[in-house]
Amino acid sequence: MTPTPMQSTFESETAQFAQTFQAIRDEVGKFIVGQQEIIENVLIAVCCGGHVLLEGVPGLGKTALVITLAKALDLQFGRIQFTPDLLPSDVVGTQVLSERDGRRELVFQRGPVFCNILLADEINRATPKTQSALLETMQEKRVTVAGVSHPLDQPFFVLATQNPIESDGTYPLPEAQLDRFFFKLQVELPNHDEFAEILNRTGGNHTPLIQAVAHADDILRMGRTLREIPVAKEVQDHLIRIVRNTHPENDKAPDKVRKFVRHGASPRAAQAMLAAGRVRALLDGRFHVACEDVDAVAAPALCHRLILSFEGEAEGIKPADLIRSAIRSAY
Amino acid sequence: MNPSAIETFVHTVRRRLDGGTRLVVVSRVLLAAAVVAVAWALAWRVFGYAAPRQGYAVVAGIAVVAGGLWILLVRRGTREAAAVADRVFDLKDGLVSWLDFKDAGRQGEVYQLNERGLVRELAAHDVTELRVRPPRKVLAAGIVLAIAALVLGLLPHGAAVRDRLAREELAARRSAELEDQVKAAIEEIIKAMSEPERELLKPAELRAWAKQVAVTKDARESEKQLARLEQQIANAMQGLEARQDEAVLKLAAGELAKSALADVRQLGKQLEARDFKQAAQDLKDMKPGAMPKMTPGQMEQLRKNAAKSTDLAKRMADGARKRDFGPQKPGDPAKPPENKPGEAATQRGLDKMLEELDADARDLAKQLDNNKDPADAAGAMAAKVDDKMDGLGKRLGNLDARQKAKDKLDKLRGGLGEARQFAQGKSATLGLAQSAAQGTQLGGLAPGTGSDATRRKERDEFKDNGNLAEIKGRQNAEGPSSSTVESAASGSGIAGRANVAKQREFKQQLEALVHRDDIPEVLKLGVREYFEKVHETDEPKDPKK
Numbered sequence: 001m002t003p004t005p006m007q008s009t010f011e012s013e014t015a016q017f018a019q020t021f022q023a024i025r026d027e028v029g030k031f032i033v034g035q036q037e038i039i040e041n042v043l044i045a046v047c048c049g050g051h052v053l054l055e056g057v058p059g060l061g062k063t064a065l066v067i068t069l070a071k072a073l074d075l076q077f078g079r080i081q082f083t084p085d086l087l088p089s090d091v092v093g094t095q096v097l098s099e100r101d102g103r104r105e106l107v108f109q110r111g112p113v114f115c116n117i118l119l120a121d122e123i124n125r126a127t128p129k130t131q132s133a134l135l136e137t138m139q140e141k142r143v144t145v146a147g148v149s150h151p152l153d154q155p156f157f158v159l160a161t162q163n164p165i166e167s168d169g170t171y172p173l174p175e176a177q178l179d180r181f182f183f184k185l186q187v188e189l190p191n192h193d194e195f196a197e198i199l200n201r202t203g204g205n206h207t208p209l210i211q212a213v214a215h216a217d218d219i220l221r222m223g224r225t226l227r228e229i230p231v232a233k234e235v236q237d238h239l240i241r242i243v244r245n246t247h248p249e250n251d252k253a254p255d256k257v258r259k260f261v262r263h264g265a266s267p268r269a270a271q272a273m274l275a276a277g278r279v280r281a282l283l284d285g286r287f288h289v290a291c292e293d294v295d296a297v298a299a300p301a302l303c304h305r306l307i308l309s310f311e312g313e314a315e316g317i318k319p320a321d322l323i324r325s326a327i328r329s330a331y
Numbered sequence: 332m333n334p335s336a337i338e339t340f341v342h343t344v345r346r347r348l349d350g351g352t353r354l355v356v357v358s359r360v361l362l363a364a365a366v367v368a369v370a371w372a373l374a375w376r377v378f379g380y381a382a383p384r385q386g387y388a389v390v391a392g393i394a395v396v397a398g399g400l401w402i403l404l405v406r407r408g409t410r411e412a413a414a415v416a417d418r419v420f421d422l423k424d425g426l427v428s429w430l431d432f433k434d435a436g437r438q439g440e441v442y443q444l445n446e447r448g449l450v451r452e453l454a455a456h457d458v459t460e461l462r463v464r465p466p467r468k469v470l471a472a473g474i475v476l477a478i479a480a481l482v483l484g485l486l487p488h489g490a491a492v493r494d495r496l497a498r499e500e501l502a503a504r505r506s507a508e509l510e511d512q513v514k515a516a517i518e519e520i521i522k523a524m525s526e527p528e529r530e531l532l533k534p535a536e537l538r539a540w541a542k543q544v545a546v547t548k549d550a551r552e553s554e555k556q557l558a559r560l561e562q563q564i565a566n567a568m569q570g571l572e573a574r575q576d577e578a579v580l581k582l583a584a585g586e587l588a589k590s591a592l593a594d595v596r597q598l599g600k601q602l603e604a605r606d607f608k609q610a611a612q613d614l615k616d617m618k619p620g621a622m623p624k625m626t627p628g629q630m631e632q633l634r635k636n637a638a639k640s641t642d643l644a645k646r647m648a649d650g651a652r653k654r655d656f657g658p659q660k661p662g663d664p665a666k667p668p669e670n671k672p673g674e675a676a677t678q679r680g681l682d683k684m685l686e687e688l689d690a691d692a693r694d695l696a697k698q699l700d701n702n703k704d705p706a707d708a709a710g711a712m713a714a715k716v717d718d719k720m721d722g723l724g725k726r727l728g729n730l731d732a733r734q735k736a737k738d739k740l741d742k743l744r745g746g747l748g749e750a751r752q753f754a755q756g757k758s759a760t761l762g763l764a765q766s767a768a769q770g771t772q773l774g775g776l777a778p779g780t781g782s783d784a785t786r787r788k789e790r791d792e793f794k795d796n797g798n799l800a801e802i803k804g805r806q807n808a809e810g811p812s813s814s815t816v817e818s819a820a821s822g823s824g825i826a827g828r829a830n831v832a833k834q835r836e837f838k839q840q841l842e843a844l845v846h847r848d849d850i851p852e853v854l855k856l857g858v859r860e861y862f863e864k865v866h867e868t869d870e871p872k873d874p875k876k
Binding site: 009010011014228229230231232233234235284285286287288289290291292293 | 410414423424425427428429431432435437440441442444445448
């Protein structure tokens, strides 16, 4: 919607938000077939300044999605292919001895994290040490090497991928690192028509050209805009109830949670849900967050933050089921 | 902006929801009340009664109060109405959010935009889209049951119940009339009683008797009340008995009739006629009349009266001595038997009183015959005789009061028989007060026939409505007697164990008979008196003698 002269500043900002969001989605959609929900959630996380963990079998376009997104947002793209022999310095950078003007000095060589969008491919293949090197960058958006902090460029997003089927030579992400991801999204296998479309788009000589429809400033501005959207106390209480219902020690938690969950979601999950809910409200043309906005973002925001108990893992309980129970109990 | 549009919308939704709630509450309350009313009516109808209307009123009242409270309690608040509207009109928590922002006083561009957007959205909706479904089934069931309760409530009492109620009403009316008449009769008796009679029959006690006859719907209870009253009258009459004194006085009268002195003979006649009041008056006139200082004329009068009093005292004492107290050991002074139950302790000692009077009168006569003129000594003895005669006069007065009181109670008791008939419905009218009033007056035209054949004048009290043969005999005369020896059963003459058991059984039957309240009191009294008279002539031997 194009802002009209009669609209107020904020109204025009919200109109701009929706417009930009749609433009980015459409642009990404040129290359990525289907996965609309994944694209939307990734964009929501990007708008909120959050990191996303994409999980899916190889070949579903996870990497392509990130690359396409980087192009559409005209952001500096970085990529790290995590392997077991990857060192932390390979991620964040290191100091190298350099000769300049006849003098030898240690110069910090920036690592691949120094970008706007970092694709951390197969993050679960790196060692925990290397994984933890990413922790600081994801949370604090800076790198400290030899006692010197180097801020990362803004915006900064980590879009990590992991392959759920390989278990040999992988290191499951620790809970602390998992909690730093805004969303965890399951990339599903495309359907038949999507398969056909994929082949049509990528099988020929002509590949869609992705143009930048937004820039870093746009993303930052979108982030500021969405934080203006108010949330009513009832909706906020509903959100809090959902998060608290994921804790087995809560007496109002559903029976499933009490039985199959060891630890529930943290307040960081509530922050993510609130921010994402605001985005959904804006996209719906509203200036208030609704309970359905919160419910819609609960699964991607919470499923990687629930630590199942032994019984839950033994019985193969899906976190999504537990989150649905938690939502029902919140009403 | 127009926040009132949003408020109006919410209030309209709230009113609509409250209306639906009211309908639900009314339906449920109506159903519950109808169920209770039907149950109430059926509970009465099962026993043949018409359901009392008060029950319906109570149920209706409780239903109204409960329904009103319920409606107040379930009234929805504004927030609740907003939440319902959000859900129904798919406003995505718009109204709830708006209310929250408004209550929190939040202001700013974004809130205004939110409000504007909400107004636009509300304009596209009609509140009437919010359907309030009436609880048709509940309402229908409630109405049907209410009609059924109404129909059941209009049904009258069953025939058996109507009859029973009519009987109860009749019993209540009769018992009310009995109550009034018994009270009136007793008041009449109290009014007619003299002071000596009041000392024997306390008015308060009589009135307490009257209170026993109260209004009741149970005819049987009414009969029991009369039986209890009758029992009390009988007990009171027994307490007024002075048979020993009367027996003594009768014997004394016989002796007095042999006197040469007319006054003394007159006294004897009065005693024979049981006119104790007049006898007491005559006795008073025959006192020696001692005075501190007497003139010769007074002394002469004293001598005359002394002669009379000596004569009458002697004769009365002789008569008293004739009374048979049973077998005595030779040399033992004649002892009167123990008082019968019910007889007053004051009856004890009339014999002794007469003996003392006789002794004192003789002493007085001796003193006067000795021709001594110690006026003081003679005067002292005369005064002593006066005192004794005063005592005897009081005794006679007491006997008169007892007799009159007994007569009054007897008349009242006679009226109770009629009352019993009335209570049983065998008599249509009751004249208890009149018959009691008549009984308080001395004399009368003629003895009444009454409804009970045993209460006839000059008849033996042991009659049982003519079932027993009447035995007539000549008083104080001798005649041939016939005696036959019946063959007796052989045996040692000592009752065996079986016979003792039989005797005990008969005794228990008789005791049970005495305590039954459907048997007229006069019959029970007759049985009692019979056995008392029988045992009087057959006193048990004193084992010490």
